[in-house]
Amino acid sequence: MNAPANLPPLPTLADVEDAAKQLRGVALPTPLCESPLLNDILGCRLLVKAEPLQLTGSFKFRGAYNRLSRLNSEQRQRGVVAFSSGNHAQGVAYAAKLCGTPAVIVMPSDAPEIKVANTRAYGAEVVLYDRWKESREAIAVKYQQERGMILVPPFDDPHIICGQGTVGLEVDAQLAERGLKPDIITAGSSGGGLISGIALVMATRHPNCQVFAGEPADFDDITRSLASGSKQKVAADAPPSFCDALMAPTPGDITFAVMRRLLKGGITATDAEVEVAMATAFHYLKLVIEPGGAAALAALLHRRELIRGKTVVAVASGGNVDAALFSAVLARTPPLAA
Numbered sequence: 001m002n003a004p005a006n007l008p009p010l011p012t013l014a015d016v017e018d019a020a021k022q023l024r025g026v027a028l029p030t031p032l033c034e035s036p037l038l039n040d041i042l043g044c045r046l047l048v049k050a051e052p053l054q055l056t057g058s059f060k061f062r063g064a065y066n067r068l069s070r071l072n073s074e075q076r077q078r079g080v081v082a083f084s085s086g087n088h089a090q091g092v093a094y095a096a097k098l099c100g101t102p103a104v105i106v107m108p109s110d111a112p113e114i115k116v117a118n119t120r121a122y123g124a125e126v127v128l129y130d131r132w133k134e135s136r137e138a139i140a141v142k143y144q145q146e147r148g149m150i151l152v153p154p155f156d157d158p159h160i161i162c163g164q165g166t167v168g169l170e171v172d173a174q175l176a177e178r179g180l181k182p183d184i185i186t187a188g189s190s191g192g193g194l195i196s197g198i199a200l201v202m203a204t205r206h207p208n209c210q211v212f213a214g215e216p217a218d219f220d221d222i223t224r225s226l227a228s229g230s231k232q233k234v235a236a237d238a239p240p241s242f243c244d245a246l247m248a249p250t251p252g253d254i255t256f257a258v259m260r261r262l263l264k265g266g267i268t269a270t271d272a273e274v275e276v277a278m279a280t281a282f283h284y285l286k287l288v289i290e291p292g293g294a295a296a297l298a299a300l301l302h303r304r305e306l307i308r309g310k311t312v313v314a315v316a317s318g319g320n321v322d323a324a325l326f327s328a329v330l331a332r333t334p335p336l337a338a
Helices: 013-023 036-042 060-068 073-078 087-099 113-121 136-147 158-177 193-205 221-228 253-262 271-285 291-301 323-332
Strands: 045-050 080-083 103-108 125-129 184-188 210-216 265-269 311-316
Touching (some): 013 060, 013 158, 013 193, 045 158, 045 271, 060 087, 060 158, 080 087, 080 136, 103 136, 125 136, 158 184, 158 193, 184 291, 193 210, 210 291, 221 253, 265 271, 271 291, 291 311
Parallel strands (some): 045 311, 080 103, 184 210, 210 265
């Protein structure tokens, strides 16, 4: 399928491989974790990609650095502007620090405190807005126009997508070390940058692997878009999601063009299922995963008929969760048991 006429050429596996070269020695290769006890409970081989251990606490640093490190000297002097609920914010802020360029990050006023605090600590200027009454895109455009800053979108950019796709390259290599081939892989999906990049890898390296977007039950725009063949939006009156990192209202144009060609579909998880996934990952894998980062794992843990007898990969995409919230989840929610 060709890209729509108004889009740039769609990224390829070669572009993801180029992003890996750009990130070498900067981004951290994160482990692929598993628990024999959890495997026995589920009746499958489940491997969890631990992106909470990535710099800035999520996969977002990969795409941000791949984008910012390619700015020329004049662009770096002008600086960058981005909008994000928190993980892209931190990724861009730290990448900007490494690249020596100013950064303005537009963040919702209800973003988790840890994400706002860390973004500022990396040196970015944070501009808060009301996500229900104001347009983050309009605020970002204002900085583009007034300061000449370069917009760094959270997902709909080829360099961003390919940076995130390096997760897939690492998974491929780590599976090969264990003599494994994946039957299913899924990752938490908001605008689709991460799962699109991973799909570019899997389509060539493991063409029989089924790639799924993992989403919150009430923010299932990618799942519905893939099922219908056209971009769908989250309902305007949808309540806020427990998975604050996965609240994009609709897929990106570039990401959807990749996803509708390469993804099997989408799978969803309820807030209660996400809490079980957070507790399960902590209990069996000793991982701290934020709600949005646990959505893909949650979707798989509660679809045993889909994963039984298979080799399955879930990408835990981030671990930036306030301590009080994480503690409360562990206190009220037991891990998955036989």
